[in-house]
Each structure stands twice: as structure tokens, then as C-alpha cells.
Amino acid sequence: MDAYLDIASRVLREARRPLPPREILRRGLSAGIVPSSLYGKTQHKTLQARLSEDILFHRERSAFFRTRPGYFFLREFLTDPEIPADYRTPIVARRRRRELAYHQALAFDRSSADVLCNRAIVEPSDVLRLLQTRRYHYASSSHEREVNDVLVWSFVLVLRDDLVLTYRHGRYREDRDNFLQKRSLGFFCPVVHDDLTLFDQADHGIVSSGMRALWVDLHLGADRDLSGGAELKGFVCSQETNPNPSNLLGVVAFHAPEWLEPITRRLAINDLAWHNLHSPVNHYEDFDPWSRLILENIGGLLWSEARCSDAASAE
Structure with a gap:
């Protein structure tokens, strides 16, 4: 429990x-x-x-x-x-959809983020070092931040062998024009103050935050344990300009168990489909900006360790 x-x-x-x-x-x-x-x-x-x-x-x-x-x-x-x-009399609370604005969103100032973002993929240890030395702060919310705030997001890839689960943003999912109706490679949410608990110290709650978002978005749960099989693989920087400020995406790889065959009827999540990561993307512009960024760096995030392991075995 x-x-x-x-x-x-x-x-x-x-x-x-x-x-x-x-x-x-x-x-x-x-x-x-x-x-x-x-x-x-x-x-x-x-x-x-x-x-x-x-x-x-x-x-x-x-x-x-x-x-x-x-x-x-x-x-x-x-x-x-x-x-x-x-x-002994239960009440039934009305279910609310997942919030779009998250209060007390984890952030770095732009100067710290620029040091991190001088390469395509940021190692988890580099970000966690800043967090452990308390070189971070919290924005009022994911929608209310200073111009130099760079928010930290958990971006979960649901993987099965060489496949990744994708979906199309619905009208209540994202209020950014360049995300609406675009296909996404991952399930994401901002990391907030309450994600840092005694039980999530190692990664500042980045993994558990994203897994809870995935749990809600796909209606998972009901005696299913999603705590295993999720790993923080690295960070990528979304270098954007106003009105879409920069963000730091913590990419979490979740290897889906065999029982998981996701379906959803949420207005925010549409057209679920598995995409083969080794297949060329025919309609690159169909993906949202963050997913394009992940696609550009997917090899370094997911397969570098496997290649090194294979090479060592061959020797």
C-alpha cells in the first residue's frame, strides 16, 4: 500500500x-x-x-x-x-477532469536552465544536482509564471517493445494553439510542490507525478500497480518564446505490462494508437512541438545504453 x-x-x-x-x-x-x-x-x-x-x-x-x-x-x-x-454513509463526489493549471509549479530561473540546455539531452544527474542543492523555486502556477521561469514537466512515454503509445490532443487537453488536435508522444504534467514527498526524494517526485497523470488520463487503476517499470531517462529543453515560455521536460520511460491495452473516452485524449519508433515519421508536422523534440532525440534517450550493452557483449 x-x-x-x-x-x-x-x-x-x-x-x-x-x-x-x-x-x-x-x-x-x-x-x-x-x-x-x-x-x-x-x-x-x-x-x-x-x-x-x-x-x-x-x-x-x-x-x-x-x-x-x-x-x-x-x-x-x-x-x-x-x-x-x-x-458509515458514503457520499459520491463528482469527478473533476485533470487540472490544466497546476499551483506551485517547479521551476528554474533561465540562467540555471541555460547552463543545462547547452546540449540536446540533459543527464538526470545534472538536473537532480540543482534540485538537491535547492537551486529551484516554485512559480505561482503552470499558467502564472515570471518571464524567466523555466518549468519542469514530467513527460511519460508508454512503451511496449519498439512501440510507443500516442494520442491526439482534445479541446480540453491543451489551450496552446500549436498543441490542439496534434498528436502527442507522451502523457505530461508539470511537477509541483506536493510531488516532493518523503517517499519521492530521489527524483523530486518527477516520475511519480507523471505516472499519476498517466493513471488519470487512461483511467487505469483498479488493482493495477504502475509503480514499477518507470525510469527517468533524461531531460530535453523546449526553447520557446512568449507567449509559450521555455520548459524542461523530464522524459520518463514506462514499459507497459502485457495487461495494459489502453482505451479512453475522455474529451482531452483521442485517437489512441501505437507508433513504431523505428519507422520513419511520414507526417512530422502532425505531432505537437514537444513530441517533435522527443522524436528528434529518442535514440539518445532510449537506446544509447542498449547499444553500449550490445557492443560490450560483442567484444
């Missing part, structure tokens, strides 16, 4: 009543089951997001349910006659 969900489960089992995420963390800290380094100003929002995602995708199979907006309880108590009836 997700570590946040484990904390919530233990606290709610002890409390035997519904609680909001902030109170769950407070009680967990008092009980000594929440590390002090986890307890920050916004960790309750991360806990609420984890609980909401679990309920959304596991539905009746989730260990949790809501009794009213913002209050969570354990499904194991639904039939317990010693628990008051109003604690």
Missing part, C-alpha cells in the same frame, strides 16, 4: 471515526507513525490527493470512502453496528 495510505489506515482504525487529512497527519505524528520530515505545510494536500485517487480508481474495492467532502473513513467499518450510522 502507498505509504500515505498506510498512515491514513492506521490512524482511522485507531480513531474509529472519519477525519480530514490534516487531522490524520496530526494524529499520526503524535502517535509516532509519521516521520517528522513528512509533516509540512502542504503534506495534508498530498494525503488528500492519494486518498481521492484511491477511491476514484478502486471505487468499492478501495479501503477508504468519504462521509462528507474532505472527510475519509475506512470501508471495513461500514457494517460495524458500534459505529454511528452517519459515519
